[in-house]
Amino acid sequence: MKMTKDRTATMLAIVQDGYGAPERVLRSDHIDRPQAGTGEVLVRLRATSVNTPDWGTVAGVPYVLRLGTGLRRPARPIRGSDLAGVVEAVGPDVNDLRPGDEVLGSLWGSGSRAGTFAEYTVAPERQLVTKPTGLSFEEAAASVMTGLTALTAMREVGGAGPGKRVLVNGASGGVGTMAVQIAKTLGAEVTGVCGTGNVELVRSLGADHVIDHTKQDFTQIQRRYDIILDNVLNRPPSATARLLAPHGVFIPNSIGNTGGLLAGLPRTLRATLMRKGTTKVKLVKFAVNRENLDALVHLLESGQVRVVIDTTYPLDQAASAVAHMLGHHARGKVAISV
Structure with missing residues (x-):
């Protein structure tokens, strides 16, 4: 008798099996939902976005970068780091966020094996801040890596x-x-x-x-x-x-x-x-922390900076979103709605 997974304990995710064209190596699958550990927050994702590390890892180029991601397939099978969503649950030692809070942030640099091309993800509390009410989930998710890169490049590096x-x-x-x-x-x-x-x-x-x-x-x-x-x-x-x-x-x-x-x-x-x-x-090396996220949010909330989104794809079309970025002609960001 074939056993099926309990859908209440799983989630839809976009999983990468190898390197190559996005439509060939990215597929939808139901996998175990992650659990929040100490200092972590389980987020029900509402949006994410595609960044250079995502399409680079999907394509597996330059080939030399596979020495760090995995020779035959990426060790971390779910792409994505930017996130915007709603707090589903919190782990021990989480002090400021509660279930139901709307947040934005990033997994970048956290060392987590989680990704954001999925219905749920876990993120360190220190890498999340409250999402401004006037910002859509797609705008919020599309602002993080590019916004922190630009902010660091202009304010600190340059x-x-x-x-x-x-x-x-x-x-x-x-x-x-x-x-x-x-x-x-x-x-x-x-x-x-x-x-x-x-x-x-x-x-x-x-x-x-x-x-x-x-x-x-x-x-x-x-x-x-x-x-x-x-x-x-x-x-x-x-x-x-x-x-x-x-x-x-x-x-x-x-x-x-x-x-x-x-x-x-x-x-x-x-x-x-x-x-x-x-x-x-000088190279840009930004840190995802509350100080930098708050500075970015201030610029967005005040209207001094707006997020430019080229196209928004549903989660099950994440491969098309990555392919769009691989074309190198996107105006602003490519977002993914979850």
């Missing part, structure tokens, strides 16, 4: 502020749309680089100048910048770094394209190795 000139390459993507807005709130003069179809979007986000990369090679312009955030690395890093003003900082933030054994790693490594010379190169 030191954007009045009198500073900022260039954002890939200004219409998830991090780019956030970075343009955050740099403006800090008082900087911002130039955004994007394709023809996104010029008006980037301008509407507050960019002082917009360069259409299909019509002009931005590395050939005469203007110099104090901060360059490169989310694309579609030009040689040395050419982009020539646009730096004295004491300017170059922030590479991309793993490059998705083809070949090493994909975009050679260009990424060249950008990183430039810091051994005279070019000031």
Whole structure:
């Protein structure tokens, strides 16, 4: 007699069996629902989003990254780190959150084997904050990784502020749309680089100048910048770094394209190795904690920053959501509604 799982103790999740095209390696399955441990919160997910680590791990490129994720298949089978949802239950030593609270946050850096392409997940309480009532679950989930990356890049790594000139390459993507807005709130003069179809979007986000990369090679312009955030690395890093003003900082933030054994790693490594010379190169390493989440939420709640969502997919179409991101043409974020 075939035994079936008790659906009250399971959940729908998108499970990854190997590496390759999203529609081939991602599948829906009912698996055991996780339980909240000490200091953890069980969240009934309402939305999540797709980030670079998600599509990179699904595709398994650059291949060298499989040394960290798993050679034949990822050790953690459920993708996703951003989350927005409702607290279902709390574990021991959870002090501030209660069942029924609406929250947003991230699993990034927590060491958890859980993921967010699922109906439920568990997250450390310290990596969750209360969701603003005026923010949809999709907007909340789509804001976290890209928002914290942009906030850290502009405020802490680059030191954007009045009198500073900022260039954002890939200004219409998830991090780019956030970075343009955050740099403006800090008082900087911002130039955004994007394709023809996104010029008006980037301008509407507050960019002082917009360069259409299909019509002009931005590395050939005469203007110099104090901060360059490169989310694309579609030009040689040395050419982009020539646009730096004295004491300017170059922030590479991309793993490059998705083809070949090493994909975009050679260009990424060249950008990183430039810091051994005279070019000031810094990487973005953000922490998911309540201080940073509160700072991001303040920007969102005050209306100084808005979340740009290209498309929202239902959970059972998560493979299509990842494929959309793999196309590298999304305006802002790709969200998943649960």
